[in-house]
Amino acid sequence: MDFTDWTQRLRRFATGRISRAVAVLLVAVGGAWLGIALGGPVRAAVGPVEIGMSAEPSWAGETVVDAHPLGTLLFDTHNAPVGLRITLENINTTRAGALLEDPRFSDQLPALLEKELSEGVRTLILRAALCGLAGALIASLIVFHRPGPALAGLLSAAVLMTGTGAAIALTFRPDSVVEPKYTGLLAGAPSLVGDAESIVTKFESYRVQLAKLVNNVSQLYDTVSALPVYDSDPASIRVLHVSDIHLSPIAWNLMHSVTAQFKIDVIVDTGDLTDHGTGPEDKFVEEIDSFGVPYVFVRGNHDSKATQRAVAKQKGAVVLDDSAKTVAGLRIYGLGDPRFTPDKSVAVDSDPESLAALGRAHSTRLGQAFEPVDLVAVHDPTIAREFSGRVPMILAGHSHERSTELLPSGTRLLVQGSTGGAGLRALEHDEPTPVAASVLYFDRKTHRLQAWDDITLGGLGEQSVQIERHVETEPGRTISPGPTSVPSPTGSASGTTSP
Template identity: 45%
Template sequence: MFSRGWLATARRRLDPGLRVVSQRVAPATRHRHVRRAGRLLGVLVVAAVGMILGVLVAGRVSADVGPFHAQFAITPSVNGGTDVAIPPLGSLHLDSHSGPAHLSVQLTSLDQQRTKALVTNPVALDQASGGVVEDLRTGMTRLVFQVAGVSVLGAMLLAALLYRSMRRVATAGGLSLALLAGTALVSLSTFRPSAIEEPRYEGLLVNAPAVVGDARRIAGRYEQYRAELQRLVGNVGKLYDTMSTLPVYEPDNSTIRVLHISDMHLNPAAWSVVRTVAQQFNINVIIDTGDITDWGSEPEDSYVASIAALKVPYVYIRGNHDSPRTQAAVARQPNARVLDGGTVTIDGLTIAGIGDPEFTPDKSSPNNAPGANNGAQLKINSGQLLANSILEMQRAPDVALVHDPAAAPPLAGRVPLTLSGHTHKREVRRLANPDGTAPDAARTLLMVQGSTGGAGLRGLEGKDPTPLALSVLYFDTKKHELQAYDDISVGGTGQTEVTLQRHIVKEDKGAGTAPSASPSPVPSPSPSR
């Protein structure tokens, strides 16, 4: 038998060797795991690059949609979304989903023979329109399967070229399928059906009403969307056949269309934009919330003479750049209605308004002198004066007008909608009720318009010209409630691009809250413009 001393001696001799072996085996194991992870990451990158290349090369299909030849395409993207291009009318951009896949649908051309057959045969037109949604579904299905196929094929081909290993090629194919599943999951989980209600239009201004559609007919549900799509196909087909330049969209005669403009600032180019929008959108009344001039001087009186050429009722309130002389010059126009504490009713829509209490055409004016702090109180007092006048009416007006949004708080709870300008920046928000109720429970919606004149010469001071801003508001004729509005922006001086964003006005859940008669808080002073 071995003695205990001998065993202890042997252990002391063996321990250093075992430690050496252990120290050599552990790093080797770690290095092996790191190399495997690195190889897997490399295959993942190769698979992703191969998928992108495959989609860019062959990620599109062609299909017939009604009388159109259309092209469907999916491209890699950070923000997702959907574009619908209708040459030469323009394009619609929908915030339909998030994720790494962007969907594009382009109506490339019309089949001339099919279009003539549709126009001459009403039955054929109805049949073709009824199959539009099915055509779209078929095109999208083909696109999805083709993109999936070319993605996996692209990943495997690139892996084969780089690795020449069947195992890694198979791994790249499996990883591409996992990436496809992840992309589909993100797109479906972030899909927003309501995006069809608020498209952004880019193209020629004259085509905007036809492409975006009438506010009261905009799709809120699938069947409504289907009807609009059918109408668009039918109308565009007819107009292409007759060599017209834009599709005629039959307007809903029961909708009251109001064009809101503000802060023209003597820009002569603005009148042509206003006139075009008034004609193309079948405007019933134009509302101008002030600053039509820069200095309110006599030579500027000739600028307001363009109001008469619009041949549409023109409701105006004075801005801080407009003098009493300017207000009188506007009042002389045959289609103008000047408000300064009163109301006017046009096509059933009752409008109240008050002019700006200050005349400050430049910052050296007394009301803007350093240390003068009565400007904000003047604004709030003018808003309170209008609110008091409204309280004495048997029926509250549908719209109230102030030039500076600083005058709007006293109107909270008095009217459903208040329009203003002055800041040269668009803003839409709910006014807090005088009792301090949170804005999301308030009834009055405040809409601040940008500068329809592109801020005049001031618009050229920055790096980029200030765009011309104006909005079309849609009211229903029964309750005179705002249903939707289109924000239109025309590129500043020297630019011609046009964008149109459709907004649907959601029902205000706090509309039933009884307003309080307590005074509104005094806001902080607003900058002079």
């Protein structure tokens, strides 16, 4: 046998060993991650909060605190191919109340949080290590059916996990806690309680604000847990109703979060997106492009025809003005407000009788010129009421105060509050205007409203958040011009104003 034969045999032998080693390594890594994913997550009590902790693959090596449905905080804590996810699971309201009533709350809370979080992390590390090793061993046995490769896989997983742990320890950055990145509704957190570094260094100064946030989040989870029973069929059509944004970026933050969290199919905006309907304000409407779902818009009395054209240019926008279109399975008719009140050079007729007459005329036209519709969207409730008996559901805005009314015909009228907290108008009153929006659930077959969630955030300077669930008592009721005996579960609408 010459030298060439020996080199070829050696090359085949080495190639075979390398291939087997790579295969063992890949199976061990896959089994380890599967074991960590299935058995690694732990639950822990940290102060008044019950959290879930889990390790997950992450090239960024970050720590993510997921405070569903409020948003997330991201911390650049280390450099390693594994991330830590902390999920807010529940609020222990009994413990939260005890902490808030304790006069030593501000002194005890930092140490308590550090102690209980450290215990939870240690438990996670131990459990993840054991589950990862078990997963690597079991996967290797299943794939290779021999103890040798199985032990090699176990050893490979142990080495990799040890190396990952060492990388985390060597690159850990404790100062990252003062430089979080916020997403969702939590993006407003720095403006509510100050930047993270100030909170860490001047904790006592923020005791009151922190206590309020803890209490309000507790109330949020209490509210969610006490929602009336309604099985929101995943196949239902989910409509986000917003109105009277008035150039407020707060509205965009809320709408993005709700659209993602509630899996919204279509957004319906009942007007006053802008404040004066001017050209510079058109830039504001470009955010419509980013929602990724249809955005149905009807003009309000603060929106000019130019505003309406600017909205129509946006991707996904559906502008309705005495027109109807099927969107996300619902046939929607929309009518723009006949007035443009910011233009003081033009006389504006806001007489209720004139508005009602306009509504009656278009209601008659709707019955004659359009095929039956499921939903009507207008801006002013005075106009909206004239569509009673023509459709099962009417959406309106304008009054900056949410209300719902079951009209005698069986038609339900939902008047939305201001999703923008009335914009700069929030400064015109002693009490701030709440930020309001509603999620409506429609049956995909019957196109009838089944239930709706009213979402309310405290206005300027407040930190409250509330979700109220309402279930439609008789979704299949007859809709006709004559009276019905179906009661409204949430009372009657208040009178309209001209904001």
